[in-house]
Amino acid sequence: MSSNLRTYIARRLILLVPTLIGMTVLVFAITQLFDPIERAALYITEPRQARFVKEIIAKYGLDRPVYIQYFNWITQVIQGNLGWSQSLHMKVLDALVTRFPATAELAIYSTPLIILFGIYLGKLSAIKRNTVIDHASRVVAIIGWSLPSFWLGIVLLAIFYGGMGVFPPGRLSEWAEALVRSGEFKLYTGLYTIDALINLNFSVFLDAIYHLVLPVITLTTINVALIMRVMRSSMLEQLNKMYITAARARGLDEKTVIDRHATRNALIPVITLSGLLAAGMLSGVVITETVFEFKGVGYFAAHAATQLDIPAVLGFALFAGILFILANLIVDILYAYIDPRIRLG
Amino acid sequence: MSNKPLSLEEQLKVNDLTVRFYTYEGIVKAVEKASLKIRKGETLGIVGETGSGKSVTALTILALTPSPGRVEDGNILFRKRDSSVIDILRMNEHQLLQIRGKEISMIFQEPNAALDPVCKVGEQITEAILAHRLREMVEKSIEVIKKEKDNEYDLWTRLETWTYKEMLNNPSDVRLKIIQKIPIIRDITKRRLRQVIRQEIVELLKLMEIPDPGRVIDAYPHELSGGMQQRIVIAIALACSPLLLIADEPTTNLDVTVQAQILDLINRLKEKFGSSIIYITHDMGVVAEISDRVAVMYAGSVVEVAPVKELFRNPLHPYTKGLLESIPRPGSPLKSIPGTVPNLVDPPSGCRFHPRCAYMMNKCKEIMPRLVKVSEDHYVACLLYEGESDD
Ligand SMILES: Nc1ncnc2c1ncn2[C@@H]1O[C@H](COP(=O)(O)OP(=O)(O)O)[C@@H](O)[C@H]1O
Ligand code: SF4
Ligand SMILES: [Mg+2]
Numbered sequence: 001m002s003s004n005l006r007t008y009i010a011r012r013l014i015l016l017v018p019t020l021i022g023m024t025v026l027v028f029a030i031t032q033l034f035d036p037i038e039r040a041a042l043y044i045t046e047p048r049q050a051r052f053v054k055e056i057i058a059k060y061g062l063d064r065p066v067y068i069q070y071f072n073w074i075t076q077v078i079q080g081n082l083g084w085s086q087s088l089h090m091k092v093l094d095a096l097v098t099r100f101p102a103t104a105e106l107a108i109y110s111t112p113l114i115i116l117f118g119i120y121l122g123k124l125s126a127i128k129r130n131t132v133i134d135h136a137s138r139v140v141a142i143i144g145w146s147l148p149s150f151w152l153g154i155v156l157l158a159i160f161y162g163g164m165g166v167f168p169p170g171r172l173s174e175w176a177e178a179l180v181r182s183g184e185f186k187l188y189t190g191l192y193t194i195d196a197l198i199n200l201n202f203s204v205f206l207d208a209i210y211h212l213v214l215p216v217i218t219l220t221t222i223n224v225a226l227i228m229r230v231m232r233s234s235m236l237e238q239l240n241k242m243y244i245t246a247a248r249a250r251g252l253d254e255k256t257v258i259d260r261h262a263t264r265n266a267l268i269p270v271i272t273l274s275g276l277l278a279a280g281m282l283s284g285v286v287i288t289e290t291v292f293e294f295k296g297v298g299y300f301a302a303h304a305a306t307q308l309d310i311p312a313v314l315g316f317a318l319f320a321g322i323l324f325i326l327a328n329l330i331v332d333i334l335y336a337y338i339d340p341r342i343r344l345g
Numbered sequence: 346m347s348n349k350p351l352s353l354e355e356q357l358k359v360n361d362l363t364v365r366f367y368t369y370e371g372i373v374k375a376v377e378k379a380s381l382k383i384r385k386g387e388t389l390g391i392v393g394e395t396g397s398g399k400s401v402t403a404l405t406i407l408a409l410t411p412s413p414g415r416v417e418d419g420n421i422l423f424r425k426r427d428s429s430v431i432d433i434l435r436m437n438e439h440q441l442l443q444i445r446g447k448e449i450s451m452i453f454q455e456p457n458a459a460l461d462p463v464c465k466v467g468e469q470i471t472e473a474i475l476a477h478r479l480r481e482m483v484e485k486s487i488e489v490i491k492k493e494k495d496n497e498y499d500l501w502t503r504l505e506t507w508t509y510k511e512m513l514n515n516p517s518d519v520r521l522k523i524i525q526k527i528p529i530i531r532d533i534t535k536r537r538l539r540q541v542i543r544q545e546i547v548e549l550l551k552l553m554e555i556p557d558p559g560r561v562i563d564a565y566p567h568e569l570s571g572g573m574q575q576r577i578v579i580a581i582a583l584a585c586s587p588l589l590l591i592a593d594e595p596t597t598n599l600d601v602t603v604q605a606q607i608l609d610l611i612n613r614l615k616e617k618f619g620s621s622i623i624y625i626t627h628d629m630g631v632v633a634e635i636s637d638r639v640a641v642m643y644a645g646s647v648v649e650v651a652p653v654k655e656l657f658r659n660p661l662h663p664y665t666k667g668l669l670e671s672i673p674r675p676g677s678p679l680k681s682i683p684g685t686v687p688n689l690v691d692p693p694s695g696c697r698f699h700p701r702c703a704y705m706m707n708k709c710k711e712i713m714p715r716l717v718k719v720s721e722d723h724y725v726a727c728l729l730y731e732g733e734s735d736d
Pocket of ligand 3: 399400593
């Protein structure tokens with residue numbers, strides 16, 4: 001069995017190579033929409049190189065056949081050169097690296113909450129189908145789902161920050177910001193909550209959490225219905241299956257029937273969705289980041305797009321593409337763990 | 346056959362069972378005043394076309410009527426191991442857990458659908474054993490420890506022994522509960538229990554004539570053939586030696602040679618376990634082979650009950666006659682009953698068989714015939730015989 005699983009994972013990893021190539025080809029295809037001078041920006045790493053556009057076009061063969069251009073471009077990408085972002089005045093790769101921690105910090109707190117609440121509510125709804133509990137949780141979830149995130153964000157800010165003076169926007173208070181920037185506080189991951197714990201600085205940790213409360217509530221409220229709906233219908237489908245009746249027929253109590261049998265099977269479709277959700281959260285949540293001044297990847301991508309900053313947008317597309325491919329990989333491996341049938345195929 | 350109590354030789358009695366499904370298309374009157382009885386140790390065959398209410402009746406005997414079905418009327422009397430008689434339809438959920446799998450168990454038409462696809466078959470058999478035979482298994486584990494030669498028990502073995510004694514004498518002990526919540530400790534303190542159960546399952550699988558039980562225990566359902574899956578389902582059903590085994594078309598979805606093997610297996614196991622069996626099928630040939638008595642169901646009601654030889658020699662109900670004539674025989678043309686099984690949302694009035702019956706009389710459209718005794722052990726629900734004798 002476990003050797004089965006190992007071959008499955010190995011096969012899945014090998015498959016990663018063509019998928020990644022396919023994704024880069026797609027991103028590269030976008031560059032073909034622009035003329036060579038615009039494309040040259042992708043190869044510039046410093047502003048002063050801008051004078052040498054002609055040379056760059058010649059050097060990278062931007063007027064040569066497409067496959068040569070792709071080869072040249074991908075060589076640069078592999079070396080980490082994603083071009084120069086005019087809108088941020090820095091290398092695209094640097095921009096992504098500096099912006100990613102803010103997004104990641106939002107994602108690592110909201111995604112598990114969304115998934116756990118979604119699964120819990122979906123399961124509860126299904127078990128209590130057509131009762132007040134079922135209707136109430138579905139209505140609440142749908143309301144959350146249909147709220148515009150900027151509206152919810154602004155209302156929460158108005159009530160808590162504006163009205164009560166708690167939960168301010170931004171990632172840290174001024175004093176904490178200053179401390180973090182001083183040499184005393186070592187940055188390891190750029191995720192302030194985690195770095196604060198590594199530095200054993202609990203006041204910074206609490207301050208970071210304090211700033212995370214509202215954006216995390218916003219993201220959770222809005223996305224929980226996504227998981228809940230799939231969990232509920234998946235659970236209902238499983239509860240109707242014969243193996244559930246069979247499990248009851250052998251004298252198992254309802255808790256065992258639901259937890260050990262129905263839920264495990266019902267989770268299978270939820271895993272895919274959770275993987276996509278996680279990838280989506282990690283690739284940036286434009287509106288929430290903007291409303292709460294959590295300047296992460298989403299904020300950066302939106303900004304770059306409005307400025308027609310092509311290298312930045314492409315860099316963002318590559319980044320999101322890689323995240324989704326990795327998320328799919330993880331989802332597939334989790335699948336194989338949960339569902340033994342997959343390991344054969 | 347009205348609400349008479351169980352006589353001592355009877356295992357189960359279903360009286361006037363009525364089950365309806367409340368669907369969007371209307372109320373499906375799936376089972377209508379169906380009555381049955383099963384004697385201790387006998388095999389009762391139930392035959393009838395698809396849709397005649399066999400499965401719903403079977404599941405209702407376990408109080409597992411599928412939703413949106415509701416039991417509207419009737420009772421199901423069952424004699425437990427301790428000889429007390431209960432009405433299954435009036436048990437609470439907790440009491441039912443002590444019946445299902447322990448006193449009555451069931452095997453299903455599609456073994457593939459009856460097994461949880463993501464759970465190893467060994468785990469599924471273990472569940473059945475743990476649900477009803479935990480005490481016995483724990484006692485065996487203590488015996489195993491006692492028998493081990495060296496009496497200088499290490500700390501773990503002592504903890505394990507303590508755990509087992511506590512499980513037997515004081516299962517609600519807080520310390521025990523805490524220990525059972527810690528994953529590694531939980532596994533270490535149940536080492537012998539796991540071995541004992543595994544051994545028990547291996548023996549059970551051998552009885553099911555499963556080759557290489559050690560490998561099969563760790564297999565997932567999809568890794569086994571249909572025949573092997575059905576043997577696993579039977580193993581689960583027999584894990585606690587039930588008094589009554591309900592087999593709902595257990596061979597219908599298997600190929601012919603496997604069908605014969607499974608039938609053979611059930612026949613042999615019946616002798617070994619001494620259980621009563623309700624064997625549901627739509628195949629008259631199988632009924633002849635396996636049953637002591639046969640109940641014929643049509644459109645939700647039991648229309649005829651008789652010992653198997655009597656039924657084949659002297660079928661009384663027009664529907665039974667039709668069924669027997671439609672058994673394929675070499676040399677004679679196949680006759681099938683004209684018409685189709687009625688829609689049970691709006692079933693025919695009176696006798697539900699009247700639109701298809703060659704003997705139909707005027708009163709058949711108005712009066713629903715009741716099951717009456719026509720000779721020793723032979724009952725029929727047809728107005729042709731009404732008034733001959735009454736039960
Ligand atoms: N879950 C259900 N919902 C609605 N109707 C059902 C359900 N289960 C069974 N029925 C109806 O009950 C009748 C009897 O079904 P069943 O007992 O499965 O027949 P059999 O096992 O004899 O083939 C059929 O008309 C069927 O449509
Ligand atoms: S009661 Fe009438 S319709 Fe029904 S089987 Fe008997 S003769 Fe036929
Ligand atoms: Mg059936």
